[in-house]
Amino acid sequence: MSWRPFAHFDRELRTCSRTGHATYRPDEEDLADRLQVDTPEGQAWRCLRCGCFVIGEPDAAGPADRAPTVLRGAALRDAAILRLIAVERGVRGVLLLLLGYGIYAFDGSRHALQQVVDTYLPLLRPVADRAGIDLQTAGPVRLIERLLHTPHGTLVWVTVGVLAYGVLELVEAVGLWLLERWGEYVAVVGTGVFVPLEVYELLEQVTWFRLAALVLNLLAVGYILWTKRLFGIRGGRAAFEAERASVSLLEVQRAALDREVTDAGRRRVRREDPDPAARSGATSPG
Structure with missing residues (x-):
């Protein structure tokens, strides 16, 4: 077994324990829904640094493009x-x-x-x-x-x-x-x-x-x-x-949302047109 003293060291969580969490509510509703959950204690918003859900009102709100830059991963x-x-x-x-x-x-x-x-x-x-x-x-x-x-x-x-x-x-x-x-x-x-x-x-x-x-x-x-x-x-x-934005939690969630929309569109096309190749052959002349 290799000796890895920092294998479970969470730099983001440790930083949040010292400086506090960083929560943000984007104006885009579909994106905001991915960053909040309802709990018996009230709404909880996801921290943009460590990813934990924090009960209470977000620290700030506004367009996603104007969200504060929160360092994560290698940037931290x-x-x-x-x-x-x-x-x-x-x-x-x-x-x-x-x-x-x-x-x-x-x-x-x-x-x-x-x-x-x-x-x-x-x-x-x-x-x-x-x-x-x-x-x-x-x-x-x-x-x-x-x-x-x-x-x-x-x-x-x-x-x-x-x-x-x-x-x-x-x-x-x-x-x-x-x-x-x-x-x-x-x-x-x-x-x-x-x-x-x-x-x-x-x-x-x-x-x-x-x-x-x-x-x-x-x-x-x-x-x-x-x-x-x-x-x-x-x-x-x-x-x-671009490298720093690629690890932003907002950008990650936005990319996941875009993929879901794209996949949903493809599934809808398949349901409406299950075999486009066969239909093309049937309608082709002679």
Whole structure:
């Protein structure tokens, strides 16, 4: 027996348990009849997400074409993944803004930091020597010394760049969390622009962190491009909307209703004309 821990996991039902059901009464009576049943407790309407019948008045009503878009199936799974990416982008954006502020604050207190380094670095050197650490080549010390000797103008541009990158990450986070298509485009373009820089840093020095960051970014870009059909991939937006509509409960019920009408028409034709081939032969000349 294969181990399938999520074999009975119902994503739609779990979402409804958190956010509530989504019921809708279409103005088309034949379609509305397929979405409601009478119970001893009153009318019950079918949830457009999980398919359960919910007793009480529907949340909204109107033409079927104006029914709210309710995510189901793969679309609901994609939404969860996009929001996970949005959280990561949001955390990264906040950290970048804090880093930008830190660089700005450092530039304003460069002299004070220089005094701290000049005062305490000689005091720490004997302790570091006993521990076998060369402070002159230690990463943090080299970074501080490099920053201390960086021109003011360069730090200003670095601050602006870091802050702009942080704002971009936050914009990505908002767009992805709201499941907006523009957010998906911003995420793909914003992430893809920095891939060459990440590759360059990886070629300069291979670290597990840099490698993992590059792989995760490439996976995120590829996933969004493929599943959301951006830039015309796999039919573009039209194919994406058609795919999402195909799993809509209203569309499924409408298709079933159309099939029933078509089948009923065919049965009626058969009853009225049980053997059209024989009749055609009987009426043909000579």
